[in-house]
Amino acid sequence: MSSAATGYFRPGSSWLHRRNPVTKLLGLLWALLAGFLLAPAVLALLAVLVVIAAATSGLLAGLVRSLRIPALLVASILVVNALFFPGAKEVLVGFGPLAVTREGLSFGLVSAARLLVAFMASILFLFTTLADDLLEALIARGASHRIAFVILSAVQLVPRLQDRAAAILEAQQARGLSVGGSLGTRLRALLPLVGPILLGSLIDVRERTFALEARAFGARPGRTAYRTVADPPVDRWLRIAELAGIVAVVVAALTGVPG
């Protein structure tokens, strides 16, 4: 299990690792906006881009393996929409009271694809970016310490939740909860876990906030840096391009130009 400090980070020196964290963050933001705001056809292009980025950084295998994380959610989005899309008219296949509708299926497919692209882009960002570098880079660019902390927490959240979920799952099994077997059993097993995971992470956030407070995080302006985060010259141009891309996506979405 990874430590909280490293999370999903996979040490390496690929071209993606060498980018400044803010460059990668802007790239991620662009991909998320494009994926969710523009026409579904853009998703295919984004998926290809993410896969190329992963392959050229030697992370394709890791990316594919990580897809099991959202697998259950993607499957349920597909099934629920295909069967229960409200106001759907055109039935493709019917099973007794249930029917797969065209509207439901296409909506489910698009939603699932958006989720997958967003997940892949995010995980690639986490694979190649050390949380602490991100924090330093954000503060170096003048981000407020609160925003930097929120982003840092978000980056560290998933691995923390996973660790907690694993611990709680163990505790439930130790009280006789059966977690193997069919999908139904698994879903039923999942329910008791949600509460302690959320409550536990709230406690966690509180304690960590205290720890940062005790170390005067954000108490004074003029923060200095012990470690400098690399910012190669090319990153500057990349960021300008990304900002332009973000503006273009937003304008396109607002004016209804299809992507």
Add this chain to the structure above:
Amino acid sequence: MTSEDAASGETTGETTGETTAAGGGMTTEDAATAPARTASGGGPPLLAIDRLGVRYPGRREPALEEITLALAAGELVGVAGRTGAGKSTLALAAAGFIPRVVHARLSGSVRVDSVTTATARASDLAGRVGIVFSTPANQLSASKLTVREELAFGLENLGVPREAMDERIDEVLDHLGIAHLAEREPFALSGGEQQRVAIASIVAMGTDVVVLDEPTAQLDPGGTRAVGELLRRLAADGRAVLCAEHAPTILGLTGRCLVLEAGREVALDRPATALGSAVLGPLGLRPPTILRLAERAGVAAEEAFDEETVAAALARWAARDLDRPGWTPVAGPGGSPDSGGPGIGDGGPSPATGTGPGIGDGAEVRPAPPEPALRPWRPVRRQPPVSVEVRGLVHRYSGGIEAVRGVDLTVGAGEAVAIVGQNGSGKTTLAKHLNGLLRPASGAVLIGGREIAGDPVSVVARTVGFVFQNPDDQLFNRSVEREVMFGPRNLDLDERTIADLVDQALELTGLAEVRAVNPYDLGLSTRKLVALASVLAMDPAVLILDEPTTGQDGPGVERIGAIVDALRRAGRTVIAISHDMEFVAEQFPRVVVMREGRVIDDGPPGTVFAPERVALLASTGLVPPPAARIGARLGLGATPTERALLAALRAGGR
């Protein structure tokens, strides 16, 4: 006894003009013998708490009332009292976290270096006061890859120039004796090391006032001693150190000790007096063992924490007094347990639950004090006693680290065994094999003579109950009762049997009163009892307890001891992992010692804690319990408990 003397004592060396207010509210303390309330050193106090009152939003009772305390440079002051008495609240207020970070109404004042915390901004307090809490991993920034960077984090926030950082970091690490940790990853350190790094991180910021809230609650005895040494050094350097604690090892090091009960001061005195039976007895609390022995032998309060003096005095006392008629071996546990009238057991309120129940250990509702008579466990499910056997067990975590390196261990049916060893010696990893949560890389686990290799955890759980160290990993229902019902429901029992089991588990843990309460409205130590009850209610033939006494006050430890006793009498097999050597020596006839994934000793407490094994114990971060240490000084052989020590004294005195 009024506090005139104490009030007048306050004028000495005070320049900040808060002197007159302090006298009024205090009537309980023994002003005649108390050291001056004011900081003993010259000059203004570094930390001045004046008539402090704290009330959390939505709570009727204040968490603290009329607390006055001043710490000068060079002072180490302890804060003691049962769970919920207000220790954590005092720590939060002293560090300026109340009201700036934790919302609560504050009356009176807290001043750090003459800065009033109620109106101070974060930047005013930064570098003046720091605080460390009890969960080691949460004390660090969680994003740093080396201890050096962890220390640099505070310096960055203060705006220290980059060029000056390394020198300052090295100086602090070196001075605090942890220079060898500089390049290590903070998360790979032991709990004791993490706490020392957390303290160093605060000290590196130039902080004059260091506040700690039960810093050793989760540490092994070696780690506790190391933290104690560190605190002494901080004080010797001219800092003011305020430490809320249960551990006598730490409290004995302090110059003065403040005892709280229901948010009010009951004593502020040198630790041997403040923690003596005259103060704690009426509260239904027991003094630490060393003090009980010191009082018995008539050692003066200044020397009552000194083992050598106490040992010598005991020897004289044994020669003189033991043969007198009317001598009783040992007072029963709990002092006067039925003295817990209304008010005493209610504890102070915790920080509002809306802000999360994490750190404040205070609970709105607390379990009733332990019953004087031992409550038996009445087995409901018909199960014969079950043995546990481990054969050649090896466990490797992913990454190749061998946490268990070939353990053979047989625990007989109905036997009670304690497993001890330093943090990271493989105790929990070994225990998690006993119910199948972990599977061995090689070797086998047999429960009741049958190998469990192919059985799912949920099936093994019918026989083997496991109570985790962290209750928050297992509590998820909205009431204590539903929580406790979860386990037995998984056993396919009928409703009446389930109700019976739930009632019994709640009775034994003292939680019957709070059965309708949400577990997260209870303090951490009470949540641990809920977790224990939730496993007890399954009436398992084998019960595994991982650090059951962590964070418990005296009555809490006694209650858990009584539960272990009750289960043993009912023929249940009990295996407990613990850092609390006194608890181990008192409750378990057999102790297994682990180091680096192997069993290095196994025997009754009298053997394992015998003088000739001290070096072996130390090699895995352990220290024998106080009675054994005193017995060793007197050459009495194996005296793991107070009872054994007194018996040996009597035998020797004749």
